[in-house]
Amino acid sequence: MRLDVISIFPEYLSPLDLSLIGKARRDGLLDLRVHDLRTWTHDRHRTVDDTPYGGGAGMVMKPQPWSEALDSLAADDDSRPTLIVPGPGGERFTQQIARELAGKERLVFACGRYEGIDERVYEYAARDYDVRVLSLGDYVLNGGEVAVLAMVEAIARLLPGVIGNAESLVEESHEDGLLEYPVYTKPADWNGLVVPEILLSGDHGRIAAWRHQQRLERTSARRPDMYAAYRLSHPDA
Numbered sequence: 590m591r592l593d594v595i596s597i598f599p600e601y602l603s604p605l606d607l608s609l610i611g612k613a614r615r616d617g618l619l620d621l622r623v624h625d626l627r628t629w630t631h632d633r634h635r636t637v638d639d640t641p642y643g644g645g646a647g648m649v650m651k652p653q654p655w656s657e658a659l660d661s662l663a664a665d666d667d668s669r670p671t672l673i674v675p676g677p678g679g680e681r682f683t684q685q686i687a688r689e690l691a692g693k694e695r696l697v698f699a700c701g702r703y704e705g706i707d708e709r710v711y712e713y714a715a716r717d718y719d720v721r722v723l724s725l726g727d728y729v730l731n732g733g734e735v736a737v738l739a740m741v742e743a744i745a746r747l748l749p750g751v752i753g754n755a756e757s758l759v760e761e762s763h764e765d766g767l768l769e770y771p772v773y774t775k776p777a778d779w780n781g782l783v784v785p786e787i788l789l790s791g792d793h794g795r796i797a798a799w800r801h802q803q804r805l806e807r808t809s810a811r812r813p814d815m816y817a818a819y820r821l822s823h824p825d826a
């Protein structure tokens with residue numbers, strides 16, 4: 590997968606050089622490129638924003654740098670990339686969407702700032718991209734970069750070879766409609782707090798059953814919405 594990120598703060602994406610994502614890039618599992626939007630400005634101040642038509646507070650990102658950036662990236666191959674614009678007004682980003690996007694050939698992330706990107710850019714981009722506005726949640730950030738960090742990690746970790754042990758991806762929260770079970774490690778008695786006896790039994794069948802029950806109870810307590818949906822598709826749960 591090739592993944593491009595366009596931002597006026599490319600250094601914001603430097604955490605993507607670290608840990609498993611950074612290793613995946615170095616191992617050639619992920620072709621991730623970060624671009625400075627100001628590359629596609631032509632004035633001496635490298636201007637990317639201007640005042641909003643219709644008045645109002647703040648500034649709006651100008652269409653021209655974005656159109657040139659998107660044209661440049663689209664021209665790199667014959668694919669039709671998916672353009673993802675993080676924003677509070679978007680469709681909720683979920684594990685299911687992360688899985689869907691992990692199957693794409695190319696993703697391009699556009700990090701908006703200020704009051705947002707001129708709306709005509711979305712229309713213009715649709716000529717060469719499948720455009721999706723995606724939100725991490727119902728809150729407002731100062732820009733798209735933090736959301737891109739989260740989305741890229743959620744997507745890239747699903748790519749073959751990125752997570753050393755693919756088993757780690759099974760029974761994770763949101764993978765199958767339930768939250769994950771509680772985990773424990775040594776020592777068995779820590780500050781008088783003990784590991785559930787079942788986990789020390791070596792009885793893998795009973796341990797699996799206990800873990801599934803924990804998932805049901807945890808999902809019911811913390812995410813009744815998820816639990817209700819799970820019960821609809823698993824009436825015997």
Ligand SMILES: NC(=S)c1ccno1
Nearest residue numbers: 676677724725729730
């Ligand atoms: N909620 C999201 S993803 C966002 C991006 C920018 N502001 O909020």
